Amino acid sequence: xxALVLALAAxxxxxxxxxxxxxxxxxxxxxxxIYLLGFDPxxxxxxxxxxxxxxSVTALVAHGRDGNVRWRTGLxxxxxxxxxxxxxxxxxxxIPSGVLTAAFxxxxxxxxxxxxxxxxxxxGPVAVRPVRAASVGAGLGAVTGVLGVGGGFxxxxxxxGVLGLRMRNAVGTSLLVIxxxxxxxxxxxxxxxxxxDWAVVGPFVAAAVLGSWDGKRLSEKISGNTLQxxxxxxxxxxxxxxxxxxxx
Numbered sequence: 001x002x003a004l005v006l007a008l009a010a011x012x013x014x015x016x017x018x019x020x021x022x023x024x025x026x027x028x029x030x031x032x033x034i035y036l037l038g039f040d041p042x043x044x045x046x047x048x049x050x051x052x053x054x055x056s057v058t059a060l061v062a063h064g065r066d067g068n069v070r071w072r073t074g075l076x077x078x079x080x081x082x083x084x085x086x087x088x089x090x091x092x093x094x095i096p097s098g099v100l101t102a103a104f105x106x107x108x109x110x111x112x113x114x115x116x117x118x119x120x121x122x123x124g125p126v127a128v129r130p131v132r133a134a135s136v137g138a139g140l141g142a143v144t145g146v147l148g149v150g151g152g153f154x155x156x157x158x159x160x161g162v163l164g165l166r167m168r169n170a171v172g173t174s175l176l177v178i179x180x181x182x183x184x185x186x187x188x189x190x191x192x193x194x195x196x197d198w199a200v201v202g203p204f205v206a207a208a209v210l211g212s213w214d215g216k217r218l219s220e221k222i223s224g225n226t227l228q229x230x231x232x233x234x235x236x237x238x239x240x241x242x243x244x245x246x247x248x
Contacts, residue, residue: 006036007200011207014051018178018208019059019215020222021156021171021231027108027238029204030147034101035245037200041097045147046192047201053182054205059212060175068172070165073133077155077173078180080134081141085181088145089188095146098246104147105243107154112235115157136162137177144181145188156231167227171219 010032017028029051033044063069092100136158143154155177159170186193219227 003037003200004203006032007204008207010036011051011204012211014204015055015059015208015211015213016215016218017234018052018055018175019062019212020218021215021227027104027235030104031238031242039197041100042093043192043196045092045100046186046189047196047204049182049186049189050193050196050201051205051208053179053186055208055212056175056178056182058209059216060172060179062213062216063172063175066172068168069176070159070169070173071176073159073163073165074173074176076130076133077137077140077159077177080137081139081144081177081181082184084138084142085145085184086188088142088147089185090145092146092189093192100147101242102246105239105241105246107143107147108235109239109243111154111157112232112239114161115232115235116229133163140177141181141184145185167225168219171227 010029014028014032029048030041030044033039033047034041039047060069095103140154140158155174156167156170159165159173160167165173222230
């Protein structure tokens with residue numbers, strides 16, 4: 001199968017995940033770029049940031065229009081994560097590929113377990129604690145910078161389990177966090193972006209953007225609790241595969 005077809009197929013799936021789940025795009029993009037398209041781990045994390053940033057902006061517009069974005073909470077998360085994301089991005093190139101892959105798998109697995117164990121958030125208004133939101137946001141920013149992920153697969157469980165947002169609001173709000181954190185991490189990798197294979201990354205992005213619109217429509221038809229469990233099971237599967245590969 002050609003690289004173009006693989007890029008289009010993987011991009012569509014990742015866009016669907018971002019649009020429906022508010023995360024999961026980067027946790028899928030990195031292994032897709034490594035195992036399907038032959039990118040090295042550092043190149044894959046940089047390409048993933050480009051793909052997820054552009055796709056998240058598209059999905060954010062749709063969710064924001066429907067009132068699913070908690071802007072204050074998202075901006076607190078994002079602002080706290082900018083510095084750590086930039087620092088993590090600068091450090092990423094110094095970390096061995098095997099360690100980077102294993103760390104990615106462990107973080108994804110921990111987030112999945114937390115989501116499976118958490119209870120559905122209560123309906124109605126939720127009081128956001130600024131200090132708590134900022135501290136969690138800083139941690140997400142650091143993970144974004146080092147692992148080359150948008151942070152949505154961590155932001156969604158944090159917004160649901162730590163701050164108590166409803167799943168639909170967490171999905172929309174996480175897209176704001178993803179966009180800002182990814183842009184901050186990319187700022188430290190500007191020198192590596194020009195070396196990406198844009199014949200692969202370009203179609204990947206296009207398919208992901210289109211897929212995000214379908215994902216948004218899917219999120220309107222499936223309950224928040226079901227979305228949370230689908231997201232968690234997906235993360236566990238990807239984490240297990242990557243950890244096994246890293247330990248070989």
